[in-house]
Amino acid sequence: MRAKSPQRWIHQDLERARELLLKNVSPPGAIPGAIVASPSRSNPDYYFHWVRDAGIVVKAVLSLYQSAAQPAARRRYLSLMIDFVDFSRHIQRTAARSPAGLGEPKFTIDGEPYSGPWGRPQHDGPAIRAIELTRLAFVLLDEGKRELVREKLYDAKLPTDSVIKTDLEYVSHHWREPCFDLWEEVWGHHFFTRLLERMALVEGAALAARLEDAGAARWYLEQSRALGDELLLHWDPGRNHLVATRDQDGWPSPRSGLDSSVIVATLGGYATEEDLPLEGVSPYPVDQEQVLATAAAVERAFEAMYLINDPSMPNAGIAIGRYPEDRYDGYRTDSLGNPWPSLTIAFASYYYKLAERYLRQERAVLTSTNLPFFQRLPLEDARFRPGEELLRGDPRFGAVVDALRRKGDAFLGRVHQHINPDGSLSEQMNRYTGCQQGAPDLSMNYAAYILAAEIGGHRRSSR
Ligand code: NOJ
Ligand code: NOJ
Numbered sequence: 268m269r270a271k272s273p274q275r276w277i278h279q280d281l282e283r284a285r286e287l288l289l290k291n292v293s294p295p296g297a298i299p300g301a302i303v304a305s306p307s308r309s310n311p312d313y314y315f316h317w318v319r320d321a322g323i324v325v326k327a328v329l330s331l332y333q334s335a336a337q338p339a340a341r342r343r344y345l346s347l348m349i350d351f352v353d354f355s356r357h358i359q360r361t362a363a364r365s366p367a368g369l370g371e372p373k374f375t376i377d378g379e380p381y382s383g384p385w386g387r388p389q390h391d392g393p394a395i396r397a398i399e400l401t402r403l404a405f406v407l408l409d410e411g412k413r414e415l416v417r418e419k420l421y422d423a424k425l426p427t428d429s430v431i432k433t434d435l436e437y438v439s440h441h442w443r444e445p446c447f448d449l450w451e452e453v454w455g456h457h458f459f460t461r462l463l464e465r466m467a468l469v470e471g472a473a474l475a476a477r478l479e480d481a482g483a484a485r486w487y488l489e490q491s492r493a494l495g496d497e498l499l500l501h502w503d504p505g506r507n508h509l510v511a512t513r514d515q516d517g518w519p520s521p522r523s524g525l526d527s528s529v530i531v532a533t534l535g536g537y538a539t540e541e542d543l544p545l546e547g548v549s550p551y552p553v554d555q556e557q558v559l560a561t562a563a564a565v566e567r568a569f570e571a572m573y574l575i576n577d578p579s580m581p582n583a584g585i586a587i588g589r590y591p592e593d594r595y596d597g598y599r600t601d602s603l604g605n606p607w608p609s610l611t612i613a614f615a616s617y618y619y620k621l622a623e624r625y626l627r628q629e630r631a632v633l634t635s636t637n638l639p640f641f642q643r644l645p646l647e648d649a650r651f652r653p654g655e656e657l658l659r660g661d662p663r664f665g666a667v668v669d670a671l672r673r674k675g676d677a678f679l680g681r682v683h684q685h686i687n688p689d690g691s692l693s694e695q696m697n698r699y700t701g702c703q704q705g706a707p708d709l710s711m712n713y714a715a716y717i718l719a720a721e722i723g724g725h726r727r728s729s730r
Pocket of ligand 1: 450
């Protein structure tokens with residue numbers, strides 16, 4: 268049971284997130300299915316379909332579809348997703364005009380690859396799109412819509428003419444190559460990109476198997492295993508956190524490697540591991556000790572760095588940014604980075620997810636690696652020792668689960684504290700004042716909110 272339920276304001280922020288998100292999907296004048304990262308057309312110009320951002324939005328639309336009670340709402344969400352599928356297939360073809368091919372990160376709302384200089388290729392986009400559309404395919408298969416899936420999502424052909432298989436072929440043949448990171452700044456091998464590529468291959472293999480494409484299923488799994496071995500190299504025992512980028516090259520350097528994208532990656536691009544059609548496929552579930560250690564290190568860094576994270580209010584949610592060395596303030600890159608609503612919201616998801624996972628497993632294990640995480644929980648006089656196992660029934664187990672949920676709510680509370688009166692959220696929150704700044708109405712914020720509210724169990728009584 269949660270003390271002081273924050274349901275009311277969460278429902279309000281959620282309802283506005285849903286409305287504002289839908290405005291950025293197929294905006295007037297766009298090819299249907301195009302999703303803009305933000306309605307802003309200058310300073311900064313975010314009026315593009317970013318493959319990564321759009322994939323996360325579709326994840327949220329799928330979750331709205333699955334929980335919608337009214338048939339009209341379900342039809343609307345389904346048709347948005349099918350438009351997205353058609354648009355995605357279209358840009359997979361026009362991507363041939365980009366030097367980055369399917370690694371092209373952004374497209375105009377007319378479906379043309381962006382032609383200016385940019386950090387490309389970025390390989391996480393096709394992976395995220397494959398993950399979300401594979402999940403859609405499973406949902407539709409379970410509803411008996413096999414023909415629709417075969418026609419729009421996955422054909423078992425080579426060369427393929429379907430959106431998911433096109434992405435899976437790309438990911439399975441290109442994951443060894445370095446690329447730009449999700450922040451579009453650094454060249455190398457990235458934990459975020461790799462973990463999502465791996466999820467795409469594992470889930471894609473499950474879909475291929477279900478649709479009698481056995482050879483492809485084997486190939487995708489083989490590649491996912493080889494990729495899994497590379498992921499292990501991101502652990503830095505000296506710093507006690509996972510490192511975002513290996514073999515780094517480029518601007519700005521050098522970086523510590525501490526980065527909130529590592530935590531976001533474990534959510535499956537804001538999704539949850541339980542959404543996977545297979546059990547236990549992620550080598551980095553939310554309770555993995557290195558992931559816990561990284562979450563603690565990220566929080567500690569941002570807590571000390573941003574003025575709005577006032578140490579005299581220890582129970583306020585910590586505003587989370589991209590990485591400590593960030594210089595992008597939403598307008599220019601020679602400034603100072605800020606906390607981001609989407610990342611602060613993603614941390615809420617992370618805590619909800621973790622609470623859920625411990626409850627399901629009925630135990631939490633303490634190690635010397637994850638101890639810093641437990642020590643940061645808002646608990647009075649709970650003592651933890653490495654090597655201990657907290658089992659259901661131990662009062663400390665219940666206290667930990669409760670503290671995780673409260674901390675999750677606190678991250679949403681932090682965003683609520685700085686939200687615009689109309690419920691809108693920009694890319695960043697000023698590190699000194701909390702004011703919204705950078706691209707207004709960022710789609711990813713609203714998608715992250717919808718998903719966090721779902722995972723946190725705040726959506727049950729909403730539409
Ligand atoms: C916009 C990118 O999306 C952002 O990640 C980056 O920091 C700036 N441009 C500078 O390259
Ligand atoms: C900058 C972010 O770093 C990047 O991840 C995002 O895709 C773009 N902005 C568009 O929102």
